[in-house]
Amino acid sequence: MLTIDQAYGPHKFGLSFELFPPKTEVGVENLQFHLEKLMQFRPSYVTCTYGAGGSTRDRTLEVIGGVRKKYQVPVATHLTCVGSTAEELRAYLRRARDLEVHNVVALRGDPPQGETKFQSIAGGFSYANELVEFVRTEFPSLGIAVGGYPETHLEAPSPQVDLDNLERKVDAGADVVITQLFYDNNDFFSFREQCTARGIRIPIVPGLLPVTNGAQIQRISSLCGAKLPGPFLAELDRFEPGSEGQFEVGVEFAAQQTADLIAAGVPGIHYYVLNKSEAIDRVLRAVEVPGNCDE
Ligand SMILES: Cc1cc2nc3c(=O)[nH]c(=O)nc-3n(C[C@H](O)[C@H](O)[C@H](O)COP(=O)(O)OP(=O)(O)OC[C@H]3O[C@@H](n4cnc5c(N)ncnc54)[C@H](O)[C@@H]3O)c2cc1C
Numbered sequence: 001m002l003t004i005d006q007a008y009g010p011h012k013f014g015l016s017f018e019l020f021p022p023k024t025e026v027g028v029e030n031l032q033f034h035l036e037k038l039m040q041f042r043p044s045y046v047t048c049t050y051g052a053g054g055s056t057r058d059r060t061l062e063v064i065g066g067v068r069k070k071y072q073v074p075v076a077t078h079l080t081c082v083g084s085t086a087e088e089l090r091a092y093l094r095r096a097r098d099l100e101v102h103n104v105v106a107l108r109g110d111p112p113q114g115e116t117k118f119q120s121i122a123g124g125f126s127y128a129n130e131l132v133e134f135v136r137t138e139f140p141s142l143g144i145a146v147g148g149y150p151e152t153h154l155e156a157p158s159p160q161v162d163l164d165n166l167e168r169k170v171d172a173g174a175d176v177v178i179t180q181l182f183y184d185n186n187d188f189f190s191f192r193e194q195c196t197a198r199g200i201r202i203p204i205v206p207g208l209l210p211v212t213n214g215a216q217i218q219r220i221s222s223l224c225g226a227k228l229p230g231p232f233l234a235e236l237d238r239f240e241p242g243s244e245g246q247f248e249v250g251v252e253f254a255a256q257q258t259a260d261l262i263a264a265g266v267p268g269i270h271y272y273v274l275n276k277s278e279a280i281d282r283v284l285r286a287v288e289v290p291g292n293c294d295e
Pocket of ligand 1: 105
């Protein structure tokens with residue numbers, strides 16, 4: 001299995017981890033330490049984010065190419081349309097392919113800091129569906145994942161329009177939808193139902209970020225629009241930000257969220273691990289994650 005669509009199936013549960021490229025030497029060492037622990041869970045694949053404005057381009061490939069080389073696990077590079085022409089994206093994908101990176105998480109990307117509206121550049125793309133079409137045409141053997149939004153993308157005028165746009169990405173050749181993080185499974189279930197009603201048949205994989213620090217998660221959630229349920233927030237608020245107590249509350253919540261999603265038959269789970277292993281380790285030990293029967 002090298003392409004991510006093959007991670008999911010009637011007897012396969014796709015467990016995936018998302019990393020980001022560290023900025024410092026200490027960050028690199030931390031990542032190596034935590035990666036070693038994460039790999040004990042035998043993920044179906046590992047992905048690495050692509051910084052705003054393509055700022056981490058080289059480091060993304062370094063990290064994910066390194067994971068591929070060391071662990072021989074399938075990997076995916078995230079890729080955005082921000083600030084790149086088609087020619088530059090083509091060159092990046094060729095380098096990725098040379099490093100045995102067989103998958104792309106194809107995204108539009110966010111506007112650079114301080115700007116509110118995404119602007120495409122001359123010779124570049126305006127929306128992720130254009131990037132998907134480009135990858136599918138020029139690199140037909142690559143697996144392609146795209147982003148989906150259970151709580152609707154912040155810029156979309158309505159959930160229906162956002163779903164129309166998701167359909168464009170699927171029609172352009174996406175293999176898998178990975179969702180933005182969310183904390184109310186009902187949002188995911190309703191999103192999945194609407195996708196199914198529209199005839200979207202590719203795997204729809206929930207993306208989860210276990211809370212380990214209430215203050216940090218509020219920041220992340222305000223950026224991407226994920227709401228935290230009131231009772232969960234109240235429980236977190238009983239403890240100091242970043243304390244052991246918040247960690248325990250967060251792990252328990254993520255374990256319950258995971259267990260409920262598995263019980264509802266999700267094809268896999270994508271964890272935003274943020275280069276750490278402690279919370280995921282606890283969550284995955286607390287729940288029974290379906291195995292891969294055809295190994
Ligand atoms: C799993 C996942 C991983 C991510 N990884 C990264 C990362 O590594 N680096 C990073 O910078 N960001 C990342 N993001 C964030 C992502 O870049 C932002 O959410 C961004 O604002 C939208 O990206 P998209 O690919 O969903 O865009 P699109 O699908 O292009 O959608 C963007 C907006 O435009 C609308 N739209 C889409 N297509 C059209 C169209 N053809 N015509 C009109 N309107 C349209 C949509 O409804 C939506 O409101 C990730 C998000 C997810 C869910």
